Amino acid sequence: MTALKFSEVTDESIRRLVDEFYARVRDDAALGPVFANAIKDWEPHLATMRDFWSSVMLTSGRYKGNPVIKHRQVEGISYEMFERWLALFDETARALFEPALAAVFNAKAARIAESLRLAVFYRPDQPWPPTAA
Numbered sequence: 001m002t003a004l005k006f007s008e009v010t011d012e013s014i015r016r017l018v019d020e021f022y023a024r025v026r027d028d029a030a031l032g033p034v035f036a037n038a039i040k041d042w043e044p045h046l047a048t049m050r051d052f053w054s055s056v057m058l059t060s061g062r063y064k065g066n067p068v069i070k071h072r073q074v075e076g077i078s079y080e081m082f083e084r085w086l087a088l089f090d091e092t093a094r095a096l097f098e099p100a101l102a103a104v105f106n107a108k109a110a111r112i113a114e115s116l117r118l119a120v121f122y123r124p125d126q127p128w129p130p131t132a133a
């Protein structure tokens with residue numbers, strides 16, 4: 001049976017995306033341990049992420065926070081992990097959404113990921129992108 005895919009940004013489609021994405025993150029060999037170490041109680045994190053995507057996609061203003069500071073504090077986060085995060089997000093969005101809707105989410109995610117990655121890893125005296133240590 002083919003599941004009907006979401007074609008619109010709504011609270012419901014955001015909820016499904018966030019819940020499914022973080023379920024996959026938790027099972028992921030590279031990302032899972034970093035999240036497991038940082039997040040003990042998942043429900044508040046999922047609620048924050050629903051608010052975040054609601055603010056990004058529906059300009060609801062529900063998310064109040066500072067992702068740059070948070071990500072600078074995440075133990076074990078790496079430059080390379082952002083590629084994996086985006087690949088998993090893309091996979092999840094395409095599994096749940098019509099292609100045009102998945103593309104809108106993925107374009108936003110890619111831009112935000114790049115700005116976070118710069119904010120966390122850019123050093124003015126080092127090459128960009130960073131060379132492997």
Ligand code: HEM
Nearest residue numbers: 034035038052065066067070074077081082085109112113
């Ligand atoms: C390498 C990739 C990433 C890793 C390992 C990662 C990890 C984490 C972790 C562990 C937290 C919880 C921090 C805490 O509560 O102390 C968090 C929060 C968050 N992440 Fe990420 N993240 C990544 C990429 C992204 C990207 C690409 C986005 C957006 C498109 C994003 C958006 C957020 C937001 C909005 C929060 C909530 C911050 C807050 O509490 O206000 N993350 N992330």
